[in-house]
Amino acid sequence: MYFKYDLKIGFRKNIMCLLTAAAIVVTAGISFYFQILDEKSAGLELPRNLNSMDYFLHIFEGMRPFDQFSDDKFQLPITWFLFNMILFYFTGKYPYSEIYNNHGANVLMKGGSRKKWFLSKWAWSIVCVLLYYIMAYIVVAIFCFAVKIPISFDIKPLEYQNLLSPVFKCTRIDTIKVMVLPIISSIAAVSVQLVISLVASPFMGFMFMAVIYISSAYYFSPFLIGNFSMLARNSIFCINGIEIIHAVIILTVIIILSLAAGIWIFLRQDIMERK
Amino acid sequence: MKKLLKVECKRVFSNKAFYLCLGIGAMLCVWLLYIQIMEVRAFQKLIEEYGMEKVGLYYPRSLYNSFIGFDYAYLPSAILYTIFPLLVTLPHAISYYRDKKSGYIKNILIKAKRKDYYTAKYISVFLSGFTSVLLILFFSLWISAMFFPALLPEVTTSTYCPYDDSAMFVELFYTYPLVYTIVYIFIDAVFLGAIAAIALGISCYADNILFVFAGGMILYLIVDYIMELIGESNFSPLRFLKPTQFACSSKPIIILAELVLLIIMTAIPFLWKERKKDVF
Numbered sequence: 375m376y377f378k379y380d381l382k383i384g385f386r387k388n389i390m391c392l393l394t395a396a397a398i399v400v401t402a403g404i405s406f407y408f409q410i411l412d413e414k415s416a417g418l419e420l421p422r423n424l425n426s427m428d429y430f431l432h433i434f435e436g437m438r439p440f441d442q443f444s445d446d447k448f449q450l451p452i453t454w455f456l457f458n459m460i461l462f463y464f465t466g467k468y469p470y471s472e473i474y475n476n477h478g479a480n481v482l483m484k485g486g487s488r489k490k491w492f493l494s495k496w497a498w499s500i501v502c503v504l505l506y507y508i509m510a511y512i513v514v515a516i517f518c519f520a521v522k523i524p525i526s527f528d529i530k531p532l533e534y535q536n537l538l539s540p541v542f543k544c545t546r547i548d549t550i551k552v553m554v555l556p557i558i559s560s561i562a563a564v565s566v567q568l569v570i571s572l573v574a575s576p577f578m579g580f581m582f583m584a585v586i587y588i589s590s591a592y593y594f595s596p597f598l599i600g601n602f603s604m605l606a607r608n609s610i611f612c613i614n615g616i617e618i619i620h621a622v623i624i625l626t627v628i629i630i631l632s633l634a635a636g637i638w639i640f641l642r643q644d645i646m647e648r649k
Numbered sequence: 650m651k652k653l654l655k656v657e658c659k660r661v662f663s664n665k666a667f668y669l670c671l672g673i674g675a676m677l678c679v680w681l682l683y684i685q686i687m688e689v690r691a692f693q694k695l696i697e698e699y700g701m702e703k704v705g706l707y708y709p710r711s712l713y714n715s716f717i718g719f720d721y722a723y724l725p726s727a728i729l730y731t732i733f734p735l736l737v738t739l740p741h742a743i744s745y746y747r748d749k750k751s752g753y754i755k756n757i758l759i760k761a762k763r764k765d766y767y768t769a770k771y772i773s774v775f776l777s778g779f780t781s782v783l784l785i786l787f788f789s790l791w792i793s794a795m796f797f798p799a800l801l802p803e804v805t806t807s808t809y810c811p812y813d814d815s816a817m818f819v820e821l822f823y824t825y826p827l828v829y830t831i832v833y834i835f836i837d838a839v840f841l842g843a844i845a846a847i848a849l850g851i852s853c854y855a856d857n858i859l860f861v862f863a864g865g866m867i868l869y870l871i872v873d874y875i876m877e878l879i880g881e882s883n884f885s886p887l888r889f890l891k892p893t894q895f896a897c898s899s900k901p902i903i904i905l906a907e908l909v910l911l912i913i914m915t916a917i918p919f920l921w922k923e924r925k926k927d928v929f
Contacts, residue, residue, distance in 0.1 A: 398874070405878040445807070447721045447895050450731060452877055452887075456870045463867060467859045577862045581735050584866070588731055592724045 376485045376494030384468045384498050391464035395457065395506050396513045402433045402453050403517040420534055425526035426518035427549070431538040431611075433514065434556055436604025438612065439594035450591055454604060457510070458560070462583045465502050465564045466576045469495040479645055492640045496633060499564045507557045529610070538611045548610055551618045559602035562625040563587075565632035566599065572639055596624055650765040653757075657773035660744065667740035667777065674729065674736060674785030678717050681725035682792050685715050711800035713826045714809050717789040718833060718892035721810050729785075730891050734866040736785075737778035737841045742848035745770055745919075746861045749852070767924045771849060771916060778845025782838040790830065802826055810893035817889075817899050833892040836904060840890060843911045844869065850915035853923045 406429060410420070437451040472478025482491050518525055529544035529552065540548070563583060571579030590600025594607060601607050602621045609615040661667055689710055696704050713719055720726040729736075748754040757766055802809040802823055811819050822829040847865040855861050873887040882888050882897040886907065889899035 401875070401878055442722060447810075448724075448727055449896060450727065452870065452874045456874045459867065459870060463859065463863050466863075467857050471857055471859075576859045577735075577739075580859060580863050581732060584732055584735065585728055588728050589724060592727060 376481070376491050377497055379481060380468075380494050380498040381501070384502075388464055388468065388502070391460055392505060392509050394460050395510050398453065398457050398460070399433055399510045399513045400517055403429055403514065403521075406432050407521055407523075421532060422530065423524070424532075425524045425528070425530075426515060427526050427529055428532065428537065429518055429523065430511070430514050431529070431552075431605055433510075434603075435538050435606040435611075436600075437591055438606045439615075440592055442592070448592060450588060451604070455587060455591070458563070458587055458600070458603065459584060461503065461506050461560060462564070462567055462580055464506065465499045466567055466571060466580045466583075469499065469568060470571055470576055473645060482645070488641050489637055492637050493633075496565065496568060496636065499568060500561055503557060503560045503564055507560070511553065538606060540610050541613055542610070544610060552605060552608065552610060555608065555618060555621060556603040556605070558622060558625050559599060562628040562632070563599045563603075565629050565636070569632045569636045569639065572636055572643070596620065599625070599628065650762075650769060653761055653765050653769035654772060657741075657744075657769050658776065661741045661773055661777045661780075664740055667781065670736045670739040670781045671784055671788075674781070675788055677725040677729045678785065678789035678792060681717055681720060681723055681789070682715070682796065684723050684725070685710065685720075685793075686796060708803050708806040708808065709800060710797050710808075711802065712790075712794050712797045713799070713802045713822075713830070715793040715797045716830060716892075717793075718786060718830070718837070719810060721893045721895055726891075731887065732866070733782065733837075733841055733890070734844045734847075734869045735863065737781055737845040738848045738862050738865055740781055740845075741777035742774050742845045742865075743852070743858060743861050744774070745849055746852040746855065746858060763924050767920050771846060771920060774846050774849055775842040777842075779838045779842035782841045783834065786834045786837060790834070799827065810895055811898075813894070813898055815898040816894045817901060830892065837890050837892075840886060840904065840908055840911075843908055843915070844886070846915045846919075847911070849919045853918045 410424065414420070433453065434457075435451075436454040437449075440446070440448055442448075473482065482488065485491055485494075515525060527546065527549045529540050529549055532539045563586070566586075567579040567583050570582045574582075586598060587600040590598035590604070594601060596602075596616060601616060602625060605611060607615050608621075609617045692704075692707070717726045717729060745754075748757070754766075804812060804823060809822075811817075811822060813819065816822075818829055818832065821832070844865045847868060848861050851861050851864040855864070869886055873882075873885040876882050876885040876888075883899045884903055884907070885897065888895070888897035889904060
């Protein structure tokens with residue numbers, strides 16, 4: 375009962391977030407397209423023609439590990455950061471929007487189970503993440519189709535300036551891994567956000583995720599979730615990068631722990647007091 | 650109007666969220682100071698161990714590359730300047746949304762003029778953002794001044810930012826760094842005060858509290874994203890609000906124009922359109 379309700383109510387006012395994700399992907403794609411055109415017209419030759427996978431990698435790359443002891447100055451990878459912040463805004467907006475101030479408490483009572491209520495909100499968040507990424511991936515494909523860039527799922531080496539290039543020969547399995555890892559990473563991040571929002575407030579949950587993601591860009595550490603969603607830090611593209619199997623294990627543990635913590639806290643929370 | 654403004658200001662400064670905002674800011678400043686002190690200690694140990702001849706000559710850390718606005722290497726400054734739009738909405742920016750939702754606005758508008766209430770609200774929200782930024786940045790300046798000498802910035806050491814010739818007020822920074830710092834703190838406070846007022850503009854249409862809270866930050870990031878895409882980072886507040894002016898060389902006219910635009914964008918819907926809406 376809860377999940378059906380969440381799907382119906384939760385998406386009603388959140389279409390804008392999906393459109394924003396599409397807009398980010400399209401604008402990043404256009405910018406990359408013109409950057410390549412400019413470089414070509416300046417006489418720089420690419421080792422091979424770009425395909426849709428190169429566009430995908432460019433949009434979701436994030437940044438290479440930052441060395442705080444080097445002379446480089448830290449600069450946040452804004453495309454990656456904005457893409458994730460819009461997602462956190464999307465998933466932070468709805469889950470607790472009714473329970474403490476509207477008729478949400480009545481909905482909770484009608485369903486009769488706090489555990490199911492929390493699981494339903496979590497499931498709704500997962501659906502949001504999936505929709506968000508599916509939208510982004512489809513838009514990348516549509517954009518490439520529109521500008522006549524060959525659609526391909528092969529990750530091919532490309533030694534050219536700062537573009538992402540695999541450090542070993544990739545297979546289709548690697549393509550799947552590269553496309554799935556940001557999604558699992560976002561699911562874990564959203565699960566953490568759900569718990570923080572429950573303990574403090576949606577605002578605190580959003581701010582916490584912002585801080586975690588800025589820290590992730592700065593520190594290359596498996597304890598900071600954002601690192602997993604940056605393709606540039608993946609072992610496929612970075613020597614000593616994050617191994618996908620390690621990432622999946624850590625993210626699964628984070629998801630399970632957040633879920634357990636969320637249920638435990640929500641079962642003991644005094645909703646009337648919070649109201 | 651004066652009475653209402655006094656009431657609103659009292660609400661700002663007696664609000665726990667105001668102190669939470671200051672606490673988060675202060676924590677980041679202290680964290681940065683701790684990292685910097687540890688770095689200086691490690692360097693001193695190296696000197697003690699190997700002697701000055703082997704370690705090489707160095708220009709000591711100064712207040713003008715330790716203050717949070719001038720730091721370009723460590724995480725706390727990156728966090729603070731990125732989440733500033735969130736922090737400034739914390740003290741009072743959502744109060745209008747709450748007044749509307751709780752019905753408190755009806756009680757006020759029975760006794761006071763609409764124009765006075767909306768103007769007082771706008772000024773108080775601006776002041777809440779302005780004051781919190783001012784206090785956080787002056788706190789950082791103060792604690793850094795307790796540990797680091799106010800040595801003049803030396804451009805040849807490559808440890809000071811701004812270092813670019815085209816940066817705004819760069820001459821002032823290398824001649825009167827304290828004046829530059831104070832001027833920049835005020836620029837940040839005014840601009841972020843105006844960013845706090847975005848929440849009021851959003852409150853006119855929003856149906857969700859997170860939208861009111863995070864709207865300013867999302868806008869701030871979107872502007873940076875667009876400016877970076879079109880190669881005009883000078884127009885991005887995320888870049889020019891940092892006194893280091895790293896990867897941007899803004900101009901006072903750009904900052905002024907954006908400030909005016911921001912005030913118009915938030916003041917028109919709030920002071921003109923929202924005022925005419927029926928709250929009863």
